[in-house]
Amino acid sequence: MYHASRLSVAPMLDWTDRHCRYFHRLLSSQTLLYTEMVTTGAIIHGKGDFLAYNEEEHPVALQLGGSNPADLATCAKLASERGYDEINLNVGCPSDRVQNGRFGACLMAEPELVAECVAAMKEVVDIPVTVKTRIGIDDQDSYEFLTRFVSLVSEKAGCEQFTIHARKAWLSGLSPKENREIPPLDYPRAYQIKKDFPHLQIAVNGGVKTLEESLEHLKHLDGVMIGREAYQNPYILAQVDQLIFGLDTPVKKRKQIVEEMYPYIERQLANGSYLGHISRHMIGLFQAMPGARQWRRYISENAHKKGAGIEVLETALAKIPAELDV
Numbered sequence: 001m002y003h004a005s006r007l008s009v010a011p012m013l014d015w016t017d018r019h020c021r022y023f024h025r026l027l028s029s030q031t032l033l034y035t036e037m038v039t040t041g042a043i044i045h046g047k048g049d050f051l052a053y054n055e056e057e058h059p060v061a062l063q064l065g066g067s068n069p070a071d072l073a074t075c076a077k078l079a080s081e082r083g084y085d086e087i088n089l090n091v092g093c094p095s096d097r098v099q100n101g102r103f104g105a106c107l108m109a110e111p112e113l114v115a116e117c118v119a120a121m122k123e124v125v126d127i128p129v130t131v132k133t134r135i136g137i138d139d140q141d142s143y144e145f146l147t148r149f150v151s152l153v154s155e156k157a158g159c160e161q162f163t164i165h166a167r168k169a170w171l172s173g174l175s176p177k178e179n180r181e182i183p184p185l186d187y188p189r190a191y192q193i194k195k196d197f198p199h200l201q202i203a204v205n206g207g208v209k210t211l212e213e214s215l216e217h218l219k220h221l222d223g224v225m226i227g228r229e230a231y232q233n234p235y236i237l238a239q240v241d242q243l244i245f246g247l248d249t250p251v252k253k254r255k256q257i258v259e260e261m262y263p264y265i266e267r268q269l270a271n272g273s274y275l276g277h278i279s280r281h282m283i284g285l286f287q288a289m290p291g292a293r294q295w296r297r298y299i300s301e302n303a304h305k306k307g308a309g310i311e312v313l314e315t316a317l318a319k320i321p322a323e324l325d326v
């Protein structure tokens, strides 16, 4: 039987790219890391390699955006051949751009189509195919609406895991950002889904800011997905291996994480990446510590400059008081 990861970092467009995931992996060896959403169109017709990732990122899940079963199957197969550990279908993103392509949260209204999509992917891969969804859309926000969605997609397509962002989405009228803040969180709905579908793996997402809260959710559910807090305050991940996964490895210090990034950064720079593309994910690392503002500012002002290398991070690190053992 397949088990959901007890903790994961959410898919976040423009944020959870491969540099970010490499950095997060240094903070936690066990957390499941999701890619940004990648559309089937980008993979099939795009010019770049949209499936590139670093081996060190495992376990890593690819989130796909799309609603054409054949295209999704093509992309899932490619991803599985490339070694991804899970494929996740985005049924939660409410942006207009996404709705025009008929995928994301609007697919909640078409559970049969979602089931077809999941079935088509499961047909061609052995890795888990999971779904990330909301608790409802627009006026379709009853518990029955959600159960109908979950039962159809699990029974028809054999989907075994759902990650539920525990708020509904308004498909028009709210921006994606507002749709992450305004509709109220309703965790009991996610708990009730687990009670009603005990054979399924259910993870919850939305508004989780601490590992203590995560442990509370884990009393009711199989997994917790953290988005913004993991990105903006990444050091929250440093104790996940110990507190959530029960390992007895030492908790790494922030300074150690920065230094562990150096060899990676040097390799990436040698391959033509810019420091700023990597260091932008690291600026929240010292949140709430003395020197955090100077760390952040020095990186923001210098990492984008031509030829910038790890000396920028070394100088920024020197802004953190030396006597601070963090």
Ligand SMILES: Cc1cc2nc3c(=O)[nH]c(=O)nc-3n(C[C@H](O)[C@H](O)[C@H](O)COP(=O)(O)O)c2cc1C
Pocket (backbone or CB within 6 Å): 010, 011, 012, 013, 014, 015, 036, 037, 063, 090, 091, 092, 093, 132, 165, 180, 205, 206, 207, 208, 225, 226, 227, 228, 229
């Ligand atoms: C910058 C940003 C980009 C996001 N991109 C995606 C995405 O590509 N796919 C997706 O399913 N959700 C996306 N989300 C939503 C998150 O995955 C998550 O569901 C949401 O932020 C709620 O979790 P949180 O309160 O822990 O942040 C994005 C969120 C943010 C802040």
